[in-house]
Amino acid sequence: MLTWLKRDELTFPPLDKALREPNGLLAAGGDLSPERLLAAYRHGCFPWYQDGQPLLWWSPDPRTVLYPDEMHVARSLRKRLRQNSYTVTFDRAFVDVIEGCAGPRSYTDGTWITTPMQQAYLRLHEMGVAHSVEVWADEHLVGGLYGLAMGRLFFGESMFSRATDASKVGFVTLVExxxxxxxxxxxxxxxxxxxxxxxxxxxxxxxxxxALAEHLDQPSTAIWGA
Structure with missing residues (x-):
C-alpha cells in the first residue's frame, strides 16, 4: 500500500516498503520544502512526478550509481577534452542550468522539472546544497547539469546539451x-x-x-564556485 505523507511530518516509510511495480515508488504527497527534500535524500529517495500528478517519491531497486574511480571516458571524448573546446564552471549560472534541464526534449512533450521543482532546488542552491555545472562555448551556455552534494555523496538530477558533447564534458569534469x-x-x-x-x-x-549511512556525514574537500 502506498504511503501518503502529511505536510506536518517529514518522515518517510522504510525503503523496503517501496513498490515493485512501478519500481521504487515509495510515497506520495507532502511538499517540496528544503527540510523535506533534505530528509528525502538522506533517507534514500527523491521526488519525480509530472504536471497533473501528485508529488511522488521514489527509491528504485536496483539503484544506478557511478564510483568516481571507475569512470570510463571514451577515446573520442578524451580528444574533445584535450581540444579545450569548452570552458566548465561550477555554480555560476544555476538558474540558467536548471531552466536548460527543464527545456523541451525531442523524445518527450513534458518535463518533470516543473516550476515548483525549479523553485525548490533553487532554494537548496541558495543554502549551498544544490550545485550546477556550466559548460560554455565563448560566452554562450551550451550545456550543464545540477545535483546535490551531501557529505561525500553527489546526487545527480539532470543534464542538458545544446552542442556536441557539451553535457558529457561537464559530467566528466564534475566527476574528476x-x-x-x-x-x-x-x-x-x-x-x-x-x-x-x-x-x-x-x-x-x-x-x-x-553508502548513505557511511558517507552522508563525512566531510569532503569540495570548493564549489572556485
Missing part, C-alpha cells in the same frame, strides 16, 4: 573534481545507456542505503 575532493559515490538514480557508457552500474537498494 568529485574524485579529487574525496567523494565516494555519484547517485545516477535510474539506468541509461548514456550513464552506463561512463561506467555507471547498478547496486542494490540495501547497498545504496549502506
Amino acid at each position: 573534481h568529485l574524485r579529487d575532493w574525496g567523494f565516494a559515490l555519484v547517485d545516477c538514480q535510474m539506468p541509461t545507456r548514456h550513464l552506463e557508457s561512463f561506467g555507471a552500474r547498478s547496486i542494490s537498494r540495501d547497498a545504496f542505503a549502506r
Whole structure:
C-alpha cells in the first residue's frame, strides 16, 4: 500500500516498503520544502512526478550509481577534452542550468522539472546544497547539469546539451573534481545507456542505503564556485 505523507511530518516509510511495480515508488504527497527534500535524500529517495500528478517519491531497486574511480571516458571524448573546446564552471549560472534541464526534449512533450521543482532546488542552491555545472562555448551556455552534494555523496538530477558533447564534458569534469575532493559515490538514480557508457552500474537498494549511512556525514574537500 502506498504511503501518503502529511505536510506536518517529514518522515518517510522504510525503503523496503517501496513498490515493485512501478519500481521504487515509495510515497506520495507532502511538499517540496528544503527540510523535506533534505530528509528525502538522506533517507534514500527523491521526488519525480509530472504536471497533473501528485508529488511522488521514489527509491528504485536496483539503484544506478557511478564510483568516481571507475569512470570510463571514451577515446573520442578524451580528444574533445584535450581540444579545450569548452570552458566548465561550477555554480555560476544555476538558474540558467536548471531552466536548460527543464527545456523541451525531442523524445518527450513534458518535463518533470516543473516550476515548483525549479523553485525548490533553487532554494537548496541558495543554502549551498544544490550545485550546477556550466559548460560554455565563448560566452554562450551550451550545456550543464545540477545535483546535490551531501557529505561525500553527489546526487545527480539532470543534464542538458545544446552542442556536441557539451553535457558529457561537464559530467566528466564534475566527476574528476568529485574524485579529487574525496567523494565516494555519484547517485545516477535510474539506468541509461548514456550513464552506463561512463561506467555507471547498478547496486542494490540495501547497498545504496549502506553508502548513505557511511558517507552522508563525512566531510569532503569540495570548493564549489572556485
